[in-house]
Amino acid sequence: MTATPDVDILVIGAGQAGLSVGYHLRRLGLRPEQDFLIVDHSPAAGGAWQFRWPSLTLSTVNRVHDLPGMSFEETLPAGSDNAQAATAVPHYFELYEKRFDLRVHRPISVTVVCDRATAATCPNQQVDGLLHAELKPGATVRTRGLVNATGTWDKPFIPYYRGAETFAGRQLHAHDYRAATEFEGKHVVVVGAGITAVQLLDEISQVTTTTWVTRREPVFRTAQFAPEDGRAAVAMVEDRVRRGLPPGSVVSVTGLPEDARVRAMRARGALDRRPMFDHIEPDGIRWADGGFQRADVILWATGFRSALDHLAPLRLRGPGGGITMGGRLATRVESDPRIHLIGYGPSASTIGANRAGRAAAVELTSYLGIPTHPNRPED
Structure with a gap:
């Protein structure tokens, strides 16, 4: 018999993807800290943006896409093109968390996630049909569903060359x-x-x-980047992850x-x-x-890999090293529909994370049978 969970849904990460999921869970009527919980390992709001180099300004950074329900522009003072991205974007995220009462818990790292099929790997958990997320500092959250939104910043990739x-x-x-x-x-x-x-x-x-x-x-692309170019890049990556292959490079298309x-x-x-x-x-x-x-x-400057080591005991990866994804926007892990990954594959971009946040929230609440009461969070 399945035990009573601490929360129905645990969201790991409070960058663009995690905040988007939280917003859409709130719109579906779920309550923060009761129905869902967001944890983030960073010391403050802002996701990976708070760690970017100081010379990266709003005039040089790739476009910062708005989070759902609140414009980035409304948080900026006049003449802010030269503002540091590492300051301006975290400020926006902080205001966003407060406006929609997302109650992010930080700094909290998830060290490992286990389930009943991996009891030998995670000896501290009980076999009760729930996902067990072990946190640092020491605690365990038992949840029915999981949205992983840890992104890639913490997983820089350096290829090995002889010598x-x-x-x-x-x-x-x-x-x-x-x-x-x-x-x-x-x-x-x-x-x-x-x-x-x-x-x-x-x-x-x-x-x-x-x-x-x-x-x-x-x-190099001399023509203006058109919407169809973006769709082509996303489609390429989505096709790969739906087939269980590791995500490819978007730059090769764009x-x-x-x-x-x-x-x-x-x-x-x-x-x-x-x-x-x-x-x-x-x-x-x-x-x-x-x-x-x-x-x-x-x-x-050789890119990043998805930060998924804490999910290793769940054995989500296939023989080719990728994770087979499904769902409307390829956020659902096919081998375990309780788990959605945002920031993996086609949802790795900021605009992709927004769309994927809604898809994951809707699909996961439906799969888990959580009653929803669609509403607009109070401003």
């Missing part, structure tokens, strides 16, 4: 980047072909010498925007891209043809 451990200079991921000025007088190798790589390459190449290295030839900043970089030679090196040596990198580049710093 990396011998490098005498500094290696860091874009996750840990703060300012270009710390690299003055050093030669920096920037690795990666995404928007973040280009942004950081732009900043660093203005204060010191750089080498840009990518696995594939970057494709390309990199050719704006004034990129044209300036091209003019000063910062976009003279080199192919991926063969291995790393103590004082630089060496290509397969024998060519060598001395380097003091290797900056890996």
